[in-house]
Amino acid sequence: MGKIRLLADEIASQVAAGEVVERPASVVKELVENSVDAGARRISVEFARGGARLVRVVDDGCGMDREDALMSLERHATSKIRTAQDLAAVATMGFRGEALPSIASVSRFTMRTRQAGADSGTEVRVAGGRLEGVEESGCAPGTEIEVESIFFNLPARKKFLRGEETESARIVHQMQSLALAHPGVSMTLARDGRRLWQAPSTDDPGVRIRDLLGADFFARLLAVDEVEANGIRIGGFISKPGEGRPDRELQFVVLNGRVVHCPAVFQPLREAYAEGLPKGRNPLAVLRIEMDPLAFDCNVHPAKREVRLHRPDLVRQAVYAAARGALEKLRKPAVPVRRVEVERESPPAPTPQPAAMALAPAAQREIPVVVAPQPAQENGIDFRMVGGLGGKWILMEGDDGLVIVDVRAASERILFERLRRESASGSAPSQRLLLPEVVELAAKDAVWISENLEPLRAAGFVVEPFGGTSFKIEALPACLAGRGAAGALLDVCETLRATGLLGAGQPALDALVRSVSRIAALNGFDYEEGAARRLVRELLACELPYACPQGRPTMIQWSRPELDRKFGR
Ligand code: ADP
Ligand code: MG
Numbered sequence: 001m002g003k004i005r006l007l008a009d010e011i012a013s014q015v016a017a018g019e020v021v022e023r024p025a026s027v028v029k030e031l032v033e034n035s036v037d038a039g040a041r042r043i044s045v046e047f048a049r050g051g052a053r054l055v056r057v058v059d060d061g062c063g064m065d066r067e068d069a070l071m072s073l074e075r076h077a078t079s080k081i082r083t084a085q086d087l088a089a090v091a092t093m094g095f096r097g098e099a100l101p102s103i104a105s106v107s108r109f110t111m112r113t114r115q116a117g118a119d120s121g122t123e124v125r126v127a128g129g130r131l132e133g134v135e136e137s138g139c140a141p142g143t144e145i146e147v148e149s150i151f152f153n154l155p156a157r158k159k160f161l162r163g164e165e166t167e168s169a170r171i172v173h174q175m176q177s178l179a180l181a182h183p184g185v186s187m188t189l190a191r192d193g194r195r196l197w198q199a200p201s202t203d204d205p206g207v208r209i210r211d212l213l214g215a216d217f218f219a220r221l222l223a224v225d226e227v228e229a230n231g232i233r234i235g236g237f238i239s240k241p242g243e244g245r246p247d248r249e250l251q252f253v254v255l256n257g258r259v260v261h262c263p264a265v266f267q268p269l270r271e272a273y274a275e276g277l278p279k280g281r282n283p284l285a286v287l288r289i290e291m292d293p294l295a296f297d298c299n300v301h302p303a304k305r306e307v308r309l310h311r312p313d314l315v316r317q318a319v320y321a322a323a324r325g326a327l328e329k330l331r332k333p334a335v336p337v338r339r340v341e342v343e344r345e346s347p348p349a350p351t352p353q354p355a356a357m358a359l360a361p362a363a364q365r366e367i368p369v370v371v372a373p374q375p376a377q378e379n380g381i382d383f384r385m386v387g388g389l390g391g392k393w394i395l396m397e398g399d400d401g402l403v404i405v406d407v408r409a410a411s412e413r414i415l416f417e418r419l420r421r422e423s424a425s426g427s428a429p430s431q432r433l434l435l436p437e438v439v440e441l442a443a444k445d446a447v448w449i450s451e452n453l454e455p456l457r458a459a460g461f462v463v464e465p466f467g468g469t470s471f472k473i474e475a476l477p478a479c480l481a482g483r484g485a486a487g488a489l490l491d492v493c494e495t496l497r498a499t500g501l502l503g504a505g506q507p508a509l510d511a512l513v514r515s516v517s518r519i520a521a522l523n524g525f526d527y528e529e530g531a532a533r534r535l536v537r538e539l540l541a542c543e544l545p546y547a548c549p550q551g552r553p554t555m556i557q558w559s560r561p562e563l564d565r566k567f568g569r
Contacts, residue, residue, distance in 0.1 A: 010129045013075065013105035014154060020102040020302055023161060024051025025170035027103055027147050029303070032178050033093035034100075035059035036185060036257075037080065038143065041201065045175060046190040050167030052150055052158075060142040063115040066122040070134065072111075073126060075101045089293040093258060096299075105129035106157070108148040112139035128153040169444035172196065173249070176212055177259040180252050180286055183208035191443070194468060209237060209286055213250075216487060220284065224326040230314045231295065234322040236287040241273060241327065244281035245494050251285045256293060261305050264312040265289070265319050272323035278552070287319070383536070388527025394536065401559040407525050409548035410539045415479055415517035416549040417542050423458040423513055429478035430460035439486035440470045445493040455509040456492075459516055463489065479520040491519050514549045 007015070021027060028045060035043045038061025048054040064072060071077045078097030081087055087095065103109060104126040114121025114137070123137035151158035161167055168191060179187045179199050186201040199211040210218040220243045226235030236254075251269070253262045269283055277283060297308040309315055373384075383403060386395040394405040422428040441449060446469035449456070456463050460477030473485040480488050492515045525531075539545050539554060548554055 010105065013101055013129050020098050021106055022303070023170065024055055024150055024167050025174040026303055027051065027055045027150065028057070028171050028174050029178065030099035030103065031055070031057035031145055035061050035143065036182055037092045037094055038062045040142065040185060042186045044188040047171055048192050050164035051171050052161060052164070052167065053148065055147045056144065058142065058144040063121065063142050064113045065115055065118065069111060069113050069122045069124050072100050073104055073124065087299060090298055091293055103147055106154055107150045108152065110146040111143065112137050113143040114139050114141050116141040165443065165447040169447065172443045177252055179212055180208060181254045181257055181259050205236065205286070205288065216490065222326050222330065224287065224322050227322050227325065229318050229321065231292055232315060232318040233290040234287060234318050237285065238269065238287070238323055238326060239284035240330070241277065244277045244283050246280055246282070248282050251282060252287070254288045255296070255307060256290055258298065258304065260307050262307065264309055264315045268316045268320035269323050272320050272327060385529050385532060388525070388532065391524040391526070394527070394532045396536065398557065401557060401563060403555055403557050405536060405539070405555045406553065407535065408521050408523055409552050409554040410535055412517050412521040412548040413542050413545065413554055414538045415520055416514060419459065419477065419479065419513045419517055420510065423460070423509055426458055428458060428460040430462060430475040431478045431481040432475045433473065433485055436472045436474045437485040438466055438470055438472050439489055441493065443469055448493060452512070455512050458509060459512045461489070477516050480516065488519055492516065517549060
């Protein structure tokens with residue numbers, strides 16, 4: 001006898017739901033996309049307990065009549081495509097008719113919907129895929145969907161949900177993506193009864209970015225003028241050189257209104273920066289790409305997160321050209337370097353400040369290469385200071401030839417080791433702010449910060465929870481004194497988040513200290529021999545003097561034979 005049976009409808013739905021509904025954030029995505037497809041001008045989203053207890057999406061879109069409301073819960077019931085040809089050129093967010101039945105099969109689901117002009121609306125209740133009731137309802141025009149107790153009937157799936165904070169953070173990130181993709185739709189997001197943000201409708205994508213991610217984030221971006229090549233139109237915003245982060249979480253690619261994961265965009269975008277970004281960093285981006293819907297297939301991923309481009313090469317070229325164009329507009333004329341002889345001054349009296357901080361920031365445009373006289377012995381290594389170069393490097397004559405010290409890398413190494421020593425013994429100097437600053441963080445960052453209050457304190461940050469995702473900063477590590485407290489904490493969050501190190505303990509503390517030293521390190525300097533000498537001395541006294549904490553070299557050497565060879569001797 002045959003062993004193969006058709007699954008009961010209910011089980012088949014639950015199996016299929018696994019593809020579409022991974023977690024509460026995917027419910028948010030599907031419902032909001034439906035609202036966008038329904039022509040909504042306003043969408044409000046609310047969730048409770050990381051979305052596990054409740055996700056509610058309310059829109060003012062076209063609504064449905066009673067028949068469609070019931071039909072929408074049937075598998076493969078959609079109003080958006082009819083034929084196979086339609087599938088090749090999808091212009092809506094949804095098209096498979098899977099989301100509502102999938103969601104309703106794994107939750108307690110309530111839909112209230114009413115068409116504009118209709119006398120009344122319809123309420124449909126479904127629990128675990130079973131229709132529980134259909135009633136007339138006096139609801140407002142549009143559609144309201146409540147998804148409660150997700151996976152209540154699938155304990156095994158429920159176990160795979162992460163903690164409340166993680167699931168909340170995913171919803172927040174998902175909503176950010178959706179709101180960035182649809183600036184014309186007014187959106188609000190509330191968590192556990194408290195509004196997290198509100199983004200009014202705008203026709204300026206820049207305003208939407210500022211509303212969602214804040215003015216500080218926006219200030220780190222550069223506009224990409226819209227360009228069109230081979231039927232591909234690209235515009236948006238990318239980060240300024242030097243900005244960036246270790247992951248791609250803040251790279252939003254919006255392809256024909258859909259936020260997608262698109263390697264064909266990431267790689268050329270990164271390449272456009274060339275040396276303008278340190279290794280391992282990724283630019284921030286909100287890029288909008290428009291092209292013929294026939295030029296890609298969005299029916300390749302269960303959650304429609306990925307697309308298959310028919311000509312990825314053309315997209316790569318277009319992204320590279322657009323990003324390059326934006327970056328080249330920034331480029332300043334090269335800094336002239338001239339060689340001058342200066343009279344040797346006696347070295348200034350040593351200041352109580354650590355050497356890494358004693359060099360003044362670069363202010364001059366013309367940077368003299370100072371030719372200094374006398375050999376000196378530091379830590380058993382003979383070197384003679386030759387001068388400064390480009391506001392970035394110290395040139396020295398060593399035993400074996402020319403040594404070039406990178407001031408930034410050196411100062412990062414020195415600060416890192418000092419701060420690590422101090423924080424391990426709980427004595428990192430910390431500077432109280434005159435007025436405590438309150439900063440509101442993204443949900444995800446707030447989790448990291450609350451779990452790392454102890455390491456933060458050890459590193460000199462005195463931070464206290466201030467309700468919700470807000471924190472009060474009372475003191476900063478002394479080496480960050482004079483900087484914006486909120487900005488410094490946000491920068492620290494970025495590094496912490498990237499390393500994924502949670503909780504207290506040495507790894508979290510190391511990650512923190514590394515990020516603080518990166519922020520505090522010197523970017524440039526005006527060469528002054530005494531200060532340069534102190535910097536080199538401190539560097540050579542480090543445990544690992546030859547690389548900065550991110551692994552970049554602090555000094556390189558050109559030996560005499562190498563120089564001879566270069567000059568053809
Ligand atoms: P799809 O979006 O792929 O068509 P769904 O299961 O998400 O499939 O939705 C099924 C149908 O229900 C949609 O095609 C649409 O006609 C209707 N629908 C869903 N959500 C809404 C909404 N918020 N407003 C109006 N109609 C909706
Ligand atoms: Mg849909």
